[in-house]
Amino acid sequence: PTTLKTYGSRVSLHSNPTAKRLLEIMERKQSNLCVSIDVTNTAEVLEIVRGVGSKVCMVKTHADIISDFSSAFADELVRFSKELDFIIFEDRKFADIGNTVVHQYQSGPLAIASWAHLTNAHPIPGPGIITGLSSVGLPLGRALLLLGEMSSKGNLATGEYTKKTMQMAKEAGREFVVGFIAMSRVDPEEEEDWLMLTPGVGLVQGGDKMGQQYRTPRDVILDSGCDVIIVGRGIYGVKGGKDAMEAEAEKYRRAGWEAYEERLKR
Numbered sequence: 001p002t003t004l005k006t007y008g009s010r011v012s013l014h015s016n017p018t019a020k021r022l023l024e025i026m027e028r029k030q031s032n033l034c035v036s037i038d039v040t041n042t043a044e045v046l047e048i049v050r051g052v053g054s055k056v057c058m059v060k061t062h063a064d065i066i067s068d069f070s071s072a073f074a075d076e077l078v079r080f081s082k083e084l085d086f087i088i089f090e091d092r093k094f095a096d097i098g099n100t101v102v103h104q105y106q107s108g109p110l111a112i113a114s115w116a117h118l119t120n121a122h123p124i125p126g127p128g129i130i131t132g133l134s135s136v137g138l139p140l141g142r143a144l145l146l147l148g149e150m151s152s153k154g155n156l157a158t159g160e161y162t163k164k165t166m167q168m169a170k171e172a173g174r175e176f177v178v179g180f181i182a183m184s185r186v187d188p189e190e191e192e193d194w195l196m197l198t199p200g201v202g203l204v205q206g207g208d209k210m211g212q213q214y215r216t217p218r219d220v221i222l223d224s225g226c227d228v229i230i231v232g233r234g235i236y237g238v239k240g241g242k243d244a245m246e247a248e249a250e251k252y253r254r255a256g257w258e259a260y261e262e263r264l265k266r
């Protein structure tokens with residue numbers, strides 16, 4: 001099973017360049033940590049990147065919450081992604097018909113496809129959303145995740161919906177769709193190597209006042225067989241600036257990596 005393979009040994013099972021690079025980075029940096037940087041100005045985003053960049057395999061953004069977003073900022077982020085060796089994941093959650101998402105991905109003030117290595121989409125509109133996004137992203141070597149499950153209380157992405165999401169990805173093939181946002185490994189048959197990225201992670205279980213639910217790195221990596229832990233407020237929310245964030249990121253990196261090493265021994 002996928003959960004018993006090392007990240008490094010899975011590189012050759014992928015053809016998509018972003019998926020390959022992610023697995024290589026994870027192996028090289030001994031990190032399955034993605035930091036979700038959900039702050040609203042570019043100076044703060046870059047400060048967090050400087051703090052946590054060396055600890056992560058990936059940085060996740062919500063570009064549409066950044067008040068002073070610019071192409072110069074995007075260039076800077078890309079520069080950091082090379083220097084500090086991480087993937088940029090724009091958590092855009094596309095959810096429209098193929099023709100519309102083509103423009104949302106490529107154009108507008110954010111021009112997401114020009115700087116984000118990875119993005120994601122809800123399967124709700126049907127496979128046309130993959131066709132649309134891949135027409136823009138594939139020639140650039142980008143990759144896509146489908147949201148098969150969510151971390152928030154009462155969400156509708158469960159059961160049959162999750163199974164159909166998996167099916168949609170299988171039918172699209174792994175050239176562009178490389179995995180899922182999911183709470184556990186959603187490919188019971190494991191015929192193909194899919195990447196499983198999981199938000200809703202904290203060092204202690206719990207939640208927030210708006211339905212978010214947290215599980216620990218160990219729950220996610222060891223018990224649920226996922227590949228990447230996505231942590232937002234648990235890291236950028238600590239007091240004490242860049243150094244405190246770096247120290248907190250190191251705690252999560254270690255917790256995620258130890259859970260992975262334990263999983264390999266199962």
Ligand code: BMP
Nearest residue numbers: 036038150151152199200212231232233
């Ligand atoms: P936090 O760790 O601060 O709760 O942040 C979680 C991040 O993951 C947010 O950026 C949120 O948009 C994202 N996310 C999530 O929490 N649950 C999902 O199901 C899907 C997400 O993308």
